[in-house]
Amino acid sequence: MAREGYQAKLGELQEDVLYMSELVLERLRTGLSALEEKDDELAWEVIEGDGEINQLYLDLESDCIDLLSLQQPVAGDLRFIAASFKIITDLERIGDLATNLGEYTLDAEQDRYPDVDIQAIGDAVIEMVEDAMGAYDDEDADRTFEVAERDDEIDELCERASTVVVRDLIETEIEADSDDAEIEALMADVSRFLLTVRDLERVGDHAVNIAGRTLYMVESDDELIY
Secondary structure, eight states: OOHHHHHHHHHHHHHHHHHHHHHHHHHHHHHHHHHHHTOHHHHHHHHHTHHHHHHHHHHHHHHHHHHHHHSOOOHHHHHHHHHHHHHHHHHHHHHHHHHHHHHHHHHOOOOSOTTSOHHHHHHHHHHHHHHHHHHHHHTOHHHHHHHHHTHHHHHHHHHHHHHHHHHHHHHOOOOTTOOHHHHHHHHHHHHHHHHHHHHHHHHHHHHHHHHHHHHHHHHOOOTTOO
């Protein structure tokens, strides 16, 4: 393949990775809306759409392998392909976490913790992913550090939310005549909420991973890779 054609293929890969990120973020937003509105229809939309994301991941994985085998990539191209492969892996996992939100929606009986703004945490991690992908698109090293620096804020928000839930559980007085079903329902709601917070925190971690791979792609700097 001529060098010009190879560069065009690299450009197509980048566009496809960006498209995958848009699709994944759309599913994540839908999952958050389903959870907030207790909307089973939206929940199923996210769950049933996971197959599309998985197939896109496999297609892009194949594209990365083909680009590596077509000709001997120079160092910069090699880092780009490797970073793109790692990034689609993170995006696929974010898609799985969005699917979890859909499943939590179907399991939820009621909103026991209205004082915790799950949507705000979700919005914050979505912005992190958007900025990480923007850095990948623009090859912006400085922006990767900005994304990574926000991870501590997300961790703090998630820790506060989890503390509220645990404190509420400790302070909840279970009536002596409460049956096993009532106690199990309470524990299921607590578990679901804590899993929701954990999953959103993981989305933030994946955003940092994307930023780290982008930084390595642009400057061969592994500072943000862990």
